[in-house]
Amino acid sequence: MAALCVEELLARAEQRAAEPHPSVAVEKELELEFDLGNLLALDRNVPPSMPRAAGAQRESRLRSLARDNTQLLVAQLWGLPAERAEGATGPLVAQLPEPSYRLPREKPLPRPRPPTRWEQFARLKGIRRRKRTSLVWDEAAKQWRRRWGYERAGGDPARDWLIEVPAGADPNEDQFAKRLREKREKVARNEFNRLRNIARGALPGRGLHPTGHQSRAELGRATQVARVSTASLGRFQPRLPKEPPAPPPRGGKKRHFEPLLGDLAAERSRQLELLRGLGSKKPPLDLTRAVNKQLREEDAQAAADKGKKRGQRGKRGRQRPGGGKGKKGGARRQQQRRPAGRKRS
Amino acid sequence: MWDHDAGFWFEAKPSGLQKPKTKRAKRFLEKREPKLTENTKNAILIKGGNANLTVTETLKDIVSILLEIHKNITRPFEDQTSLEFFSKKSDCSLFLFGSHNKKRPNNLIIGRMFDYHVLDMIELGIEKFVSLKDIKNSKCPEGTKPMLIFAGDTFDLNEEYRRLKSLLIDFFRGPTVPTIRLAGLEYVLHFTAMDGKIYMRSYKVLLKKSRCKIPRIELEEMGPSLDLVMRRTHLASEDLYKLSLKQPKALKPKKKKNISHDVFGTSYGRIHMQKQDLSKLQTRKMKGLKKRPAAKMTEEDEGISPKKLKSV
Numbered sequence: 001m002a003a004l005c006v007e008e009l010l011a012r013a014e015q016r017a018a019e020p021h022p023s024v025a026v027e028k029e030l031e032l033e034f035d036l037g038n039l040l041a042l043d044r045n046v047p048p049s050m051p052r053a054a055g056a057q058r059e060s061r062l063r064s065l066a067r068d069n070t071q072l073l074v075a076q077l078w079g080l081p082a083e084r085a086e087g088a089t090g091p092l093v094a095q096l097p098e099p100s101y102r103l104p105r106e107k108p109l110p111r112p113r114p115p116t117r118w119e120q121f122a123r124l125k126g127i128r129r130r131k132r133t134s135l136v137w138d139e140a141a142k143q144w145r146r147r148w149g150y151e152r153a154g155g156d157p158a159r160d161w162l163i164e165v166p167a168g169a170d171p172n173e174d175q176f177a178k179r180l181r182e183k184r185e186k187v188a189r190n191e192f193n194r195l196r197n198i199a200r201g202a203l204p205g206r207g208l209h210p211t212g213h214q215s216r217a218e219l220g221r222a223t224q225v226a227r228v229s230t231a232s233l234g235r236f237q238p239r240l241p242k243e244p245p246a247p248p249p250r251g252g253k254k255r256h257f258e259p260l261l262g263d264l265a266a267e268r269s270r271q272l273e274l275l276r277g278l279g280s281k282k283p284p285l286d287l288t289r290a291v292n293k294q295l296r297e298e299d300a301q302a303a304a305d306k307g308k309k310r311g312q313r314g315k316r317g318r319q320r321p322g323g324g325k326g327k328k329g330g331a332r333r334q335q336q337r338r339p340a341g342r343k344r345s
Numbered sequence: 346m347w348d349h350d351a352g353f354w355f356e357a358k359p360s361g362l363q364k365p366k367t368k369r370a371k372r373f374l375e376k377r378e379p380k381l382t383e384n385t386k387n388a389i390l391i392k393g394g395n396a397n398l399t400v401t402e403t404l405k406d407i408v409s410i411l412l413e414i415h416k417n418i419t420r421p422f423e424d425q426t427s428l429e430f431f432s433k434k435s436d437c438s439l440f441l442f443g444s445h446n447k448k449r450p451n452n453l454i455i456g457r458m459f460d461y462h463v464l465d466m467i468e469l470g471i472e473k474f475v476s477l478k479d480i481k482n483s484k485c486p487e488g489t490k491p492m493l494i495f496a497g498d499t500f501d502l503n504e505e506y507r508r509l510k511s512l513l514i515d516f517f518r519g520p521t522v523p524t525i526r527l528a529g530l531e532y533v534l535h536f537t538a539m540d541g542k543i544y545m546r547s548y549k550v551l552l553k554k555s556r557c558k559i560p561r562i563e564l565e566e567m568g569p570s571l572d573l574v575m576r577r578t579h580l581a582s583e584d585l586y587k588l589s590l591k592q593p594k595a596l597k598p599k600k601k602k603n604i605s606h607d608v609f610g611t612s613y614g615r616i617h618m619q620k621q622d623l624s625k626l627q628t629r630k631m632k633g634l635k636k637r638p639a640a641k642m643t644e645e646d647e648g649i650s651p652k653k654l655k656s657v
Contacts, residue, residue, distance in 0.1 A: 024555045024562075038518045039530075042510075043496040047539045062546055063564055066535040069494045070550060071562045074530065078559045082527060092527045103515050104589035106386055106438040107379035108460050198362060 024075065026068045034076050037099030041073040114201035117193070158183065377436055381593050385520040386457075387437040391428075393419065393444030399451050399474050400443035406477045406569035407441060420444075421454050422577055425463045433461045439516055449576060455512055459581070459589040467509050468576035472542065477568040484567055485549055489532045490519045492550075497538035505578050506538055528552070533564065543573040 033042040047065060050058055082094040115123070122128075138145040138153035145153035163175040223243075228234040239246065258267075277284060365371040376384075390404050419427045421442055428440060438461075442454040449470065456466035477484065493514055500510045517534055530550060537544040548564035555561040581589070603615040628634075 024557060024559050037521065038514065039490060039492040039525075040514060040518070041492070041494045042500070043494065044498055044501055045496070047497050047537055049539060059566070062535070062537060062544055063548070063566065065496055065537065066494065066533060066546060066548055067562055067564045069496060069535065070492065070533050070548075070564060073492055073494065074550075074552075074562055075559045077525075077530065078527065085524075085526075091529075093524045094527050095524050096522060099518075099521055101511075101514060102590055103511060104457065104459055104464060104586065105591070106383050106459070108588070109591060109593050110379040110381060194364075195362070 024071060026071050028068070028072070032069065032072050034073065035099060035101040036076060036080065037097050038101055039073070039077070039096075040101060041069055041076075043069050114197075116197045117200070381595055386439050386515065387435070388439035388441060388516060389431060389435055389437040391419070391431070391440060391442045393442060393452075395445055396443050397445040397451070399471055400445050400453065402476050403453065403471060403474055403569060403571065404441065404443045421456065421463075421466060422468065422579060425466075428456075429458070429461055429463065432458045441516070452576070453573070455509075455516060456579075457512060457515055459585070463579065464581045464585070464589055465508050465512055466579040467505070467512060468578065469543070469573040470576050471571055472574055473570075473572040475568050475570045480566055480568040482565060482567065483549065485532045488519075489529070490522065490525070491517055491532045491534045491547075492530060493517060494533060494535045495538075496535065499538040500536075505575065505580065508578075508580050509543070509575070510536070532567075541574065543575070545569075545571040545573060 028043070028045055030044045033044070034040065035042075048061065050061060077094060080094040080096065082092050084090045085093045132147065134147055135144045136147050136153045137143075140154070145151055147153060157179070163179070165171055165173075165175060169175075223240075227237050230237060365374055390408055392401060392404060396404075419442070421428050421440075428442075432438060432440065438458040440454075440456050440458070442456075444452045444454075446452070449468070451471035451474075453469045453471060454466060455469065457464050495510050495513075499506050501507065513536060530552075533548045533550055535544075535546045535548065537546070547567050547569060549567045551563040551565060552560040553563055580586075605613045607613065
């Protein structure tokens with residue numbers, strides 16, 4: 001009995017193998033890579049080369065290659081966890097995994113808004129945001145009203161028909177106009193601060209990729225980097241047509257030492273000078289400081305004069321000494337230049 | 346530019362500087378800001394000033410799969426500014442540009458933008474083109490998410506081809522979906538790179554019965570099919586490309602602490618426990634170790650007394 005069963009089974013299996021149902025098996029040298037989230041398959045096998053194949057032959061070959069690859073992709077998709085949508089009779093719906101093939105973003109990563117100046121200050125001082133209710137009780141209207149905006153509690157101050165003149169204020173001043181002006185100033189200041197916060201938050205340079213508008217400073221930096229990016233660190237790089245001349249090389253001067261043997265007289269005088277400085281009780285005259293002091297005094301004097309002049313408005317033309325000031329300014333400029341020169345040498 | 350979605354004129358300015366005056370304008374600007382999970386990329390298809398029939402038909406056929414068509418005269422490889430301008434105006438980060446001239450006949454330029462600037466751009470010449478209309482058989486509905494297959498080792502070995510592959514995936518993949526109807530998989534785009542050419546073929550999938558659960562696949566050519574050759578390329582520098590690939594930290598799956606896996610997929614965990622009280626450990630019960638009633642009483646009293654005090 002058992003033997004018969006086995007024979008039967010074998011016969012059935014043979015029959016099934018002989019049936020016209022085509023197989024779904026595909027042979028590939030290298031396995032395909034799949035990204036099922038994108039319904040994507042990557043076949044790394046070398047496709048059969050056919051440089052001289054005619055159109056129809058090539059098409060059939062391409063189609064058979066595509067069929068094999070699609071078969072493999074479909075097998076993967078059918079292997080995904082699936083369920084019937086809308087009950088037992090609905091279509092079979094497979095759940096796709098997240099796409100794994102990395103593609104570039106469309107826009108850069110969102111950046112958090114930089115804190116405003118007030119937020120920075122509040123953080124420094126430990127001031128916490130206090131939540132205020134939007135509705136407040138209006139005693140006059142006997143109902144809850146908004147704190148701000150349309151139909152606000154206590155009435156809109158801009159719509160007052162009567163304003164008390166404050167004590168000590170000019171009675172002829174228009175209080176309505178004053179209120180309006182203050183409001184406008186407040187709005188303008190807020191807008192200015194908002195723009196300033198944006199400007200502060202803008203980062204100087206976002207890498208070296210092209211941005212829409214590069215500032216003069218950014219472009220200058222870029223040219224500087226490009227200049228020294230040669231094999232010889234920009235030594236033989238010619239200047240561009242309208243480029244300003246190169247700044248003097250930075251990094252200080254080299255020290256020069258006097259020769260050990262040489263001008264004996266000079267050495268003697270130098271040593272004597274040093275000894276005299278050490279021996280004397282008088283503080284040495286610091287020329288730079290002295291000049292600076294003199295300049296400050298002159299400035300203070302000039303400022304005082306100017307203040308006086310403002311006080312006596314209208315008499316400017318008569319009071320002014322003719323041409324004296326210009327000369328004085330010129331002298332000062334010369335003085336300024338001299339100490340700076342000394343420092344450098 | 347007049348925007349149809351928002352229904353108002355807008356001027357492109359640095360974000361934040363321009364304060365929207367209406368809620369609608371605000372929503373519109375928010376829609377265009379960089380996001381953690383991005384929108385599906387949109388594409389503009391541009392017919393150059395001198396596009397011939399082949400190029401126009403190609404663009405039209407691709408439109409039947411994808412999006413709209415614009416008409417403008419530009420040379421993307423010489424001057425990208427107008428392209429970037431259009432990309433910014435229409436918020437499209439993919440483009441396909443078609444033109445035809447004596448030097449570069451039947452020219453297609455496929456490219457993408459990052460932050461409204463050209464990232465990659467590859468010029469392809471059409472050597473052979475068979476339109477959708479030329480092949481007389483049933484088509485699949487517009488907007489079907491295609492299965493994408495890339496065959497050939499060149500797509501992996503050559504940097505330019507690798508970028509082209511990435512570009513084509515970006516261009517044709519459509520929206521990312523969490524689920525898909527299995528019977529609705531009826532469209533394959535097959536790209537084969539061999540003999541210095543790229544063969545793009547689109548087939549309709551026929552699912553046939555087989556002996557097992559997985560259906561047997563048969564393909565039917567549907568069109569458009571293109572034989573392409575690569576011409577000029579403009580690839581993003583390595584660091585810019587890397588920057589564009591950067592994933593936001595918030596989207597990365599959080600690492601679970603104290604769990605590790607070995608090569609076989611077994612997970613190991615470390616559990617932190619408090620020190621065990623060994624005096625309460627239940628050992629083998631024996632008559633000799635049993636507590637006598639008297640001893641129990643005294644112990645209980647001691648244990649209870651502080652509690653009582655507390656309650657008072």
